[in-house]
Amino acid sequence: MSKRERAVTLREVAEAAGVSVATASRACSKPQLVTPETRELVAAAIDRLGYRPNVIAQDLKRASTGVVLVVVPSLSPYFLDIFRGVEAAAAELGYTALVGHSDRRGDREVAFVDRVRSRRADGVILATSVDSGGLHLGRPPMPPVVVALDECGAGYLPSVSVDHEAAAFAATSHLLALGHRRIAHIAGAAGSSMSEHRLQGFRRALAAAGTPLDPELLFQGDFTVEAGERAMERFLMIPHRPTAVFAANDEMALGALRACRRAGLKAPRDLSIVGFDDQRIAALTEPSLTTVGVPTLALGRQAMLQLGRILAGEAVQQKLVLPTKLTLRASTGPPPSA
Amino acid sequence: MSKRERAVTLREVAEAAGVSVATASRACSKPQLVTPETRELVAAAIDRLGYRPNVIAQDLKRASTGVVLVVVPSLSPYFLDIFRGVEAAAAELGYTALVGHSDRRGDREVAFVDRVRSRRADGVILATSVDSGGLHLGRPPMPPVVVALDECGAGYLPSVSVDHEAAAFAATSHLLALGHRRIAHIAGAAGSSMSEHRLQGFRRALAAAGTPLDPELLFQGDFTVEAGERAMERFLMIPHRPTAVFAANDEMALGALRACRRAGLKAPRDLSIVGFDDQRIAALTEPSLTTVGVPTLALGRQAMLQLGRILAGEAVQQKLVLPTKLTLRASTGPPPSA
DNA sequence: GCTCCAAATGGAAACGTTTACAATTGAATT
DNA sequence: AATTCAATTGTAAACGTTTCCATTTGGAGC
Numbered sequence: 001m002s003k004r005e006r007a008v009t010l011r012e013v014a015e016a017a018g019v020s021v022a023t024a025s026r027a028c029s030k031p032q033l034v035t036p037e038t039r040e041l042v043a044a045a046i047d048r049l050g051y052r053p054n055v056i057a058q059d060l061k062r063a064s065t066g067v068v069l070v071v072v073p074s075l076s077p078y079f080l081d082i083f084r085g086v087e088a089a090a091a092e093l094g095y096t097a098l099v100g101h102s103d104r105r106g107d108r109e110v111a112f113v114d115r116v117r118s119r120r121a122d123g124v125i126l127a128t129s130v131d132s133g134g135l136h137l138g139r140p141p142m143p144p145v146v147v148a149l150d151e152c153g154a155g156y157l158p159s160v161s162v163d164h165e166a167a168a169f170a171a172t173s174h175l176l177a178l179g180h181r182r183i184a185h186i187a188g189a190a191g192s193s194m195s196e197h198r199l200q201g202f203r204r205a206l207a208a209a210g211t212p213l214d215p216e217l218l219f220q221g222d223f224t225v226e227a228g229e230r231a232m233e234r235f236l237m238i239p240h241r242p243t244a245v246f247a248a249n250d251e252m253a254l255g256a257l258r259a260c261r262r263a264g265l266k267a268p269r270d271l272s273i274v275g276f277d278d279q280r281i282a283a284l285t286e287p288s289l290t291t292v293g294v295p296t297l298a299l300g301r302q303a304m305l306q307l308g309r310i311l312a313g314e315a316v317q318q319k320l321v322l323p324t325k326l327t328l329r330a331s332t333g334p335p336p337s338a
Numbered sequence: 339m340s341k342r343e344r345a346v347t348l349r350e351v352a353e354a355a356g357v358s359v360a361t362a363s364r365a366c367s368k369p370q371l372v373t374p375e376t377r378e379l380v381a382a383a384i385d386r387l388g389y390r391p392n393v394i395a396q397d398l399k400r401a402s403t404g405v406v407l408v409v410v411p412s413l414s415p416y417f418l419d420i421f422r423g424v425e426a427a428a429a430e431l432g433y434t435a436l437v438g439h440s441d442r443r444g445d446r447e448v449a450f451v452d453r454v455r456s457r458r459a460d461g462v463i464l465a466t467s468v469d470s471g472g473l474h475l476g477r478p479p480m481p482p483v484v485v486a487l488d489e490c491g492a493g494y495l496p497s498v499s500v501d502h503e504a505a506a507f508a509a510t511s512h513l514l515a516l517g518h519r520r521i522a523h524i525a526g527a528a529g530s531s532m533s534e535h536r537l538q539g540f541r542r543a544l545a546a547a548g549t550p551l552d553p554e555l556l557f558q559g560d561f562t563v564e565a566g567e568r569a570m571e572r573f574l575m576i577p578h579r580p581t582a583v584f585a586a587n588d589e590m591a592l593g594a595l596r597a598c599r600r601a602g603l604k605a606p607r608d609l610s611i612v613g614f615d616d617q618r619i620a621a622l623t624e625p626s627l628t629t630v631g632v633p634t635l636a637l638g639r640q641a642m643l644q645l646g647r648i649l650a651g652e653a654v655q656q657k658l659v660l661p662t663k664l665t666l667r668a669s670t671g672p673p674p675s676a
Numbered sequence: 677g678c679t680c681c682a683a684a685t686g687g688a689a690a691c692g693t694t695t696a697c698a699a700t701t702g703a704a705t706t
Numbered sequence: 707a708a709t710t711c712a713a714t715t716g717t718a719a720a721c722g723t724t725t726c727c728a729t730t731t732g733g734a735g736c
Contacts, residue, residue, distance in 0.1 A: 020686045057724090077414070080413040114390070371714075396693055
């Protein structure tokens with residue numbers, strides 16, 4: 001233990017000011033209940049002794065901490081945008097937001113939710129794949145948790161998300177409209193419901209256009225740049241190779257782009273590429289990336305507002321869905337044959 | 339307030355198990371002090387009632403939280419690497435690390451340090467520019483704070499950093515050795531001691547080589563990609579333009595690179611560029627970036643170890659300096675005339 | 677001058693733990 | 707059989723606040 005000297009308590013302040021502890025407490029937190037003179041007295045004592053309230057004691061008494069935890073799978077700019085959205089809304093509601101990253105490990109997710117169970121935080125926002133995470137929330141009562149971005153497959157947790165399926169449908173339709181017929185898909189991490197919805201949207205768009213899906217044009221990725229590279233390398237070895245690729249996120253689209261360049265192919269001349277997420281980097285690549293924009297800030301903001309309602313004991317809408325926006329940039333164009 | 343039902347307390351567990359609160363407490367935290375039978379009894383009751391200890395109460399009693407806060411200026415991958423270093427060491431020492439970002443705002447830094455003053459955290463690691471931040475730590479006793487990456491100019495806080503000046507000297511010397519004589523520098527944010535040390539190293543290298551510094555070749559940046567672009571645009575307008583540029587971080591080097599490409603210049607053929615930090619992206623740019631590697635993980639790790647010592651009441655070495663490493667990649671070469 | 681009331685204050689009980697101390701056991705030592 | 711001791715448990719006092727309740731005070735209204 002530290003040999004740091006004991007901190008100043010409210011008792012000592014009260015003594016120094018010549019008032020009772022109760023009055024000192026009131027002077028701090030409910031100034032209107034105390035005469036201006038006593039207020040002055042206490043303020044002077046606080047200043048003189050360098051008193052800081054012990055928030056842990058306050059939290060224990062008040063049975064709440066004013067802290068919400070935002071759990072993200074990785075500390076990447078994308079998720080941090082969601083966090084920023086949460087943070088802004090949290091500030092408005094008088095909460096403090098802190099980030100924690102789960103590294104996509106279920107046990108770490110549970111550890112964060114446990115912080116709520118053990119009263120170290122008031123609520124949790126999970127911007128992570130709940131279903132894959134093995135997050136078992138155990139017996140009721142359900143802790144105040146809101147899922148952001150993804151949704152809770154089991155349906156027992158409120159969520160704020162986007163319609164991944166519809167967005168993927170739109171992205172694929174864009175490629176079809178440009179004239180592409182052989183379109184490949186690089187799927188996201190297996191077991192993530194986000195990945196599955198995006199894949200379904202892709203499938204539905206092809207079906208709607210009457211274009212059969214060649215199983216060779218489907219690659220099981222995991223959201224990393226490397227997966228994108230491997231996928232594209234595979235696609236390029238197919239005799240009748242695809243003229244367009246729809247990746248389930250920007251990172252994989254980037255990997256695909258890089259593999260193309262290495263193979264001497266230029267997008268969009270030889271091949272069109274579409275990403276998903278509209279991460280900052282998507283606008284900066286060469287060529288810039290056509291991608292599906294996800295309203296990360298709004299997602300975080302709404303998740304926090306939902307959580308706020310839950311914490312206030314209000315009822316909340318179980319599923320909130322925010323709109324996406326297909327952003328056309330330089331990586332897509334008509335197929336080479338056209 | 340929430341209409342959530344009151345949580346199960348240790349008292350209820352004790353009653354259910356037919357033992358005293360003290361025994362129940364011991365069964366949880368000091369199992370060796372209790373007979374196996376009682377242990378069983380308590381465990382069963384805990385399970386039956388779904389008891390979770392109230393950590394806030396524990397913290398209050400123990401007068402410590404086991405939490406350390408890592409304050410970073412921005413949630414960028416670079417700082418998150420430092421965080422990861424802290425996190426790993428924290429886990430070894432039995433602490434939990436949480437990130438907070440200050441947005442380079444002094445008041446936010448102070449707010450985080452205040453969290454330890456008000457006992458919500460045991461210590462703080464500041465991976466941020468202390469001197470510019472207006473962080474006034476007020477009267478003693480000094481809270482347990484360690485500065486990482488930067489150092490505390492005023493010298494009243496222990497720090498773990500690298501020798502920015504020597505690293506900048508090495509980077510500049512590399513360019514000189516390649517034959518460059520007109521070398522420009524894009525400086526970091528004004529008021530950051532890191533920026534100043536890097537600038538000094540640059541100056542000293544030129545001086546050591548007997549090369550005078552043209553004031554036109556010095557640009558005051560702020561660590562952003564945009565600053566790098568603007569700097570390079572300025573440099574390219576100079577009649578006798580530089581053949582090499584040393585940027586105070588990778589982001590600005592990237593901006594410079596991009597401005598070059600737009601101007602139709604190719605690195606390293608027409609111009610050499612050196613960055614600082616060796617962020618992940620440095621290896622992925624086209625061309626890949628020659629840059630000064632900063633041991634971010636080790637920096638975080640050592641900072642946490644220092645903090646651990648302080649919290650244990652041990653004396654610590656005031657300044658710890660870790661080595662950097664110049665990583666040669668594809669963005670540097672001999673000047674065009676050579 | 678008396679009552680009544682609001683405002684200001686103090687005393688003390690909470691909040692849910694941990695732990696110092698005391699009390700109770702039963703076995704081992706003499 | 708008396709003594710000592712370790713092991714196990716219980717009682718109660720903390721930790722630093724907030725807040726309920728009671729008490730004191732000084733006017734205002736009669």
